[in-house]
Amino acid sequence: xxxxxxxxxxxxxxxxxxxxxxxxxxxxxxxxxxxxxxxxxxxxxxxxxxxxxxxxxxxxxxxxxxxxxxxxxxxxxxxxxxxxxxxxxxxxxxxxxxxxxxxxxxxxxxxxxxxxxxxxxxxxxxxxxxxxxxxxxxxxxxxxxxxxx
Numbered sequence: 001x002x003x004x005x006x007x008x009x010x011x012x013x014x015x016x017x018x019x020x021x022x023x024x025x026x027x028x029x030x031x032x033x034x035x036x037x038x039x040x041x042x043x044x045x046x047x048x049x050x051x052x053x054x055x056x057x058x059x060x061x062x063x064x065x066x067x068x069x070x071x072x073x074x075x076x077x078x079x080x081x082x083x084x085x086x087x088x089x090x091x092x093x094x095x096x097x098x099x100x101x102x103x104x105x106x107x108x109x110x111x112x113x114x115x116x117x118x119x120x121x122x123x124x125x126x127x128x129x130x131x132x133x134x135x136x137x138x139x140x141x142x143x144x145x146x147x148x149x
Contacts, residue, residue: 004078006148007110007120014107018069020131023057025097031061056094062137063089066103066128075105079145081119089139093130100131108140112147119146 032041036058039046047055071077095101109123121144128137 003074005075005145006079007112007122007145008148010107010110010122010124010145012107012110016073016075016105018073018103020100020102021065021069022100023061023065023095023097025055028055028057028061028095028097032058036060052094054096056096057099059091059137062091062095062101062128063139065101066126066137069101069103070105070126076143076145079147081144081146083141083143085142087140087142089137091137093134093136095130095136099136101128101136103128117147119144121145 029042032038038058040050040052040056041047041058042055044055047053104127105124107122108125110120111122112120121142123140123142125140126138127135130136
């Protein structure tokens with residue numbers, strides 16, 4: 001589905017959900033070796049002895065996958081002018097090899113810019129869910145979006 005949404009298309013209360021993405025152990029290990037080499041991300045023996053009982057994905061990898069899933073749905077692509085940041089980021093459950101993640105979003109707020117009439121900001125609450133529909137991560141993003149041309 002091609003969405004190509006603009007600022008005007010985001011209405012508080014609006015919801016959407018992305019397609020899923022399954023993480024392999026190889027993907028988890030590769031990301032962790034490059035970006036988050038904690039033992040429970042890269043060492044099977046250490047991970048088994050950890051409170052997690054096995055290899056888990058980096059929370060940063062989960063966050064980046066969620067952004068990719070949102071982008072693949074073309075929710076913010078056409079209008080995005082970036083973001084000043086994220087709020088309330090929480091990692092709730094470990095993500096394990098073989099887990100399939102998808103993202104549910106809900107528009108919380110939409111405000112037209114007072115100083116720049118070509119744009120506005122939209123706050124979206126995101127929940128990343130695993131294949132059992134359990135939340136593994138939540139966060140809010142403030143998106144700066146162009147108005148429809």
